[in-house]
Amino acid sequence: MYSRRIKYVFKKIRDANLKYHLIANGDTVAVGMSGGKDSLTLLYFLTLLKKYTPLNFAIKPVYIDLGFGNDISPLEKFCQELKLPLCVEPTNIGKIVFEMRKEKNPCSLCANLRRGALNRVAKIHGCNKVALGHHLDDAVTTLFMSMLYERRYHLFKPKTYLDRMDITVIRPLIYVEEKDIKLICEQLGIMPVQNLCPASGQTKRQEIKELVEMIEQNFPGAKANILASIENVDQDSFWFA
Numbered sequence: 001m002y003s004r005r006i007k008y009v010f011k012k013i014r015d016a017n018l019k020y021h022l023i024a025n026g027d028t029v030a031v032g033m034s035g036g037k038d039s040l041t042l043l044y045f046l047t048l049l050k051k052y053t054p055l056n057f058a059i060k061p062v063y064i065d066l067g068f069g070n071d072i073s074p075l076e077k078f079c080q081e082l083k084l085p086l087c088v089e090p091t092n093i094g095k096i097v098f099e100m101r102k103e104k105n106p107c108s109l110c111a112n113l114r115r116g117a118l119n120r121v122a123k124i125h126g127c128n129k130v131a132l133g134h135h136l137d138d139a140v141t142t143l144f145m146s147m148l149y150e151r152r153y154h155l156f157k158p159k160t161y162l163d164r165m166d167i168t169v170i171r172p173l174i175y176v177e178e179k180d181i182k183l184i185c186e187q188l189g190i191m192p193v194q195n196l197c198p199a200s201g202q203t204k205r206q207e208i209k210e211l212v213e214m215i216e217q218n219f220p221g222a223k224a225n226i227l228a229s230i231e232n233v234d235q236d237s238f239w240f241a
C-alpha cells in the first residue's frame, strides 16, 4: 500500500530513531511546521512512526507566524487530514528582523528568534521534545558552511537537550535526502506554503547547497559518507591543541 520510496524513507527515520533514541514512549513532540516540504514530510512520517511502531507518543504541529502574511491554508488542510490540530503562534519576528534591526544577514537572527518562540510554545503546550525538519542535505551544507566561512567543524546534532528550557530538540530526518522528500511530496500531492520572506532563497546557504549537490553528482553517496564521517570521528587523529 505504501510505495517503495515511502518505505525506504520510513526505514531511514527508524534507523535515526534507534541510533539516537529520538522519540521515546510517553513523549509529547511539538513539530516545528514552516509549511515547507521538509516539515510537512516530517509530520507525515511521525504519524506513520506512531501508527506502525509500538512507540506511544503525542504529536503537536506548531507554526510560528513570522508576520510575512503567508497563506497557510495548505498547512492547515494537511494537519486536518492527519487529524492533528495545528497550533498557530503569531509573532512580530519578521518586523524585528527586517524593519527594526535592518539586519544585513537576517537569516541567523530570524532562526534564533524563531527557535526561541517554538521552544517556548512547545513548553506551554506541555511538550518535552521539539522536532525539526533538518535533513541530510541540510546537515552537510551546514558543515561545509562552518568550514568555509567559520574555519571550524560545526554541526547541529540529531538530538540536543536544552537545559535552560528543559526541552530536547530532535531531527528525525537526519538520514533522509532532500531529493526523496521532494519526490514523496510529489507522490502524495503535498502542497507547501509559499514563503513570502524577502530573504527566501537568496542566501549564502543556497550557494553552498549547490556546491554540495555538485559533489554528490560527481561522487554518488558523498553526502551520506560525509555525515557518516562525522559520526565516526577518530578522536586520536584530530588536531586538538
Ligand SMILES: Nc1ncnc2c1ncn2[C@@H]1O[C@H](COP(=O)(O)OP(=O)(O)OP(=O)(O)O)[C@@H](O)[C@H]1O
Pocket (backbone or CB within 6 Å): 031, 032, 033, 034, 035, 036, 037, 038, 039, 040, 062, 063, 064, 065, 066, 114, 118, 131, 132, 133, 134, 138
Ligand atoms: N515558522 C516556523 N514555525 C515552526 N517551525 C519552523 C518554522 N520555520 C522553520 N521551522 C522549523 O525549522 C526547520 C528548519 O527551518 P528552515 O527554515 O531551515 O526550513 P527548511 O529547510 O526550508 O524546511 P521546510 O521545508 O520545513 O521549510 C523546519 O524544517 C521546521 O521544522
